[in-house]
Amino acid sequence: MHRSRIIGCGAYLPERIMTNHELARMVETSHEWIVSRTGICQRHIAAEDECTSDLALKAAQAAMDDAGITADDIDLIVLATTTPDQTFPATATQVQAKLNMTRGAAFDVQAVCAGFLYALAIADNFLTAGQAETVLVIGSETYSRILDWQDRRTCILFGDGAGAVMLRRADGNGNSNDRGVLSTHLHSDGRLHDLLYVDGGPSSTQTAGHVRMAGREVFRHAVIKLTEAVEEALEANDLTAKDIDWLVPHQANKRIIDGMARKLGLAPEQVVLTIDRHANTSAASIPLALCEAVRDGRIKPGHLILMEAIGGGLSWGSSLVRW
Numbered sequence: 001m002h003r004s005r006i007i008g009c010g011a012y013l014p015e016r017i018m019t020n021h022e023l024a025r026m027v028e029t030s031h032e033w034i035v036s037r038t039g040i041c042q043r044h045i046a047a048e049d050e051c052t053s054d055l056a057l058k059a060a061q062a063a064m065d066d067a068g069i070t071a072d073d074i075d076l077i078v079l080a081t082t083t084p085d086q087t088f089p090a091t092a093t094q095v096q097a098k099l100n101m102t103r104g105a106a107f108d109v110q111a112v113c114a115g116f117l118y119a120l121a122i123a124d125n126f127l128t129a130g131q132a133e134t135v136l137v138i139g140s141e142t143y144s145r146i147l148d149w150q151d152r153r154t155c156i157l158f159g160d161g162a163g164a165v166m167l168r169r170a171d172g173n174g175n176s177n178d179r180g181v182l183s184t185h186l187h188s189d190g191r192l193h194d195l196l197y198v199d200g201g202p203s204s205t206q207t208a209g210h211v212r213m214a215g216r217e218v219f220r221h222a223v224i225k226l227t228e229a230v231e232e233a234l235e236a237n238d239l240t241a242k243d244i245d246w247l248v249p250h251q252a253n254k255r256i257i258d259g260m261a262r263k264l265g266l267a268p269e270q271v272v273l274t275i276d277r278h279a280n281t282s283a284a285s286i287p288l289a290l291c292e293a294v295r296d297g298r299i300k301p302g303h304l305i306l307m308e309a310i311g312g313g314l315s316w317g318s319s320l321v322r323w
């Protein structure tokens with residue numbers, strides 16, 4: 001049986017850092033309020049001339065270097081983003097061009113903060129079906145462009161950044177000791193649209209629009225739905241929470257993440273946290289966190305990693321990966 005193995009990862013964060021103190025000069029908020037409700041201390045903001053594809057390219061190049069892969073080796077680029085450079089073509093094709101990649105295919109996936117898990121699931125299916133050998137999965141966002149900087153309920157939460165993983169088809173035995181993606185589980189419920197959305201778009205308003213959110217309701221759904229998705233992933237692999245080495249969650253709110261870790265009986269040291277420095281980078285948050293924990297040596301071959309995410313749609317999911 002085939003498995004999709006992650007053979008490299010990369011990350012990129014724009015240079016400019018915006019602290020909570022700086023935000024407190026723009027809207028009525030405080031560093032203390034933001035930290036106590038979310039765990040966020042700062043976020044990175046893309047430069048004026050930096051687009052989602054520029055961030056994605058840098059993360060992709062780092063992942064390629066890490067994996068020892070050139071553009072000629074890549075069959076497919078799947079890029080998760082909610083903040084594409086343009087309405088069309090896909091930002092993934094911009095990255096493809098910037099990499100001088102002249103073969104294969106590239107497309108975008110739109111599942112907001114669950115985007116990376118959706119992209120990973122698509123890549124995993126291409127690889128295990130034998131339709132690709134090597135797939136580059138990227139999560140890249142410039143959320144700063146779709147925030148209402150007068151709305152303190154939303155502008156404090158998000159940041160810009162990109163993360164990427166390189167996947168390659170490998171052989172496996174079909175059990176949970178295999179190295180690679182063990183499972184992906186995806187869900188969405190479009191009836192919950194109004195809880196988290198952007199109030200613009202090419203077909204409705206012909207503007208890009210701004211993020212709108214019913215924070216408390218999203219919080220409530222996040223706790224319930226993420227718990228279900230995690231249970232589903234463990235059950236599907238005949239594993240229990242005790243088997244998990246690392247929780248690499250979507251970084252939306254430290255209180256949601258802490259709650260999940262408590263429920264799973266994980267020690268705080270087993271949770272990869274970047275929200276304090278990156279804030280919520282939507283589709284980029286999981287690969288950014290993953291890459292950090294791989295680079296600093298926390299995640300080692302054989303470790304079991306649990307990933308989970310929820311975002312607009314609502315869309316959510318989970319994945320178990322044996323590193």
Ligand code: COA
Pocket residue numbers: 028029030033034037038113152153156213214215216217218219222252253280310311312
């Ligand atoms: N600074 C200061 N006060 C703020 C504020 C800010 N940045 N944002 C909201 N407030 C105020 C509200 O106006 C409200 O005041 P009121 O009681 O006088 O009306 C009060 O704080 C409580 O607001 P509420 O929205 O109920 O706060 P909360 O404890 O739910 O925290 C979130 C708000 C957004 C941090 C929290 O709901 C959350 O994280 N939700 C999940 C969001 C999420 O994860 N989204 C992304 C999913 S991908």
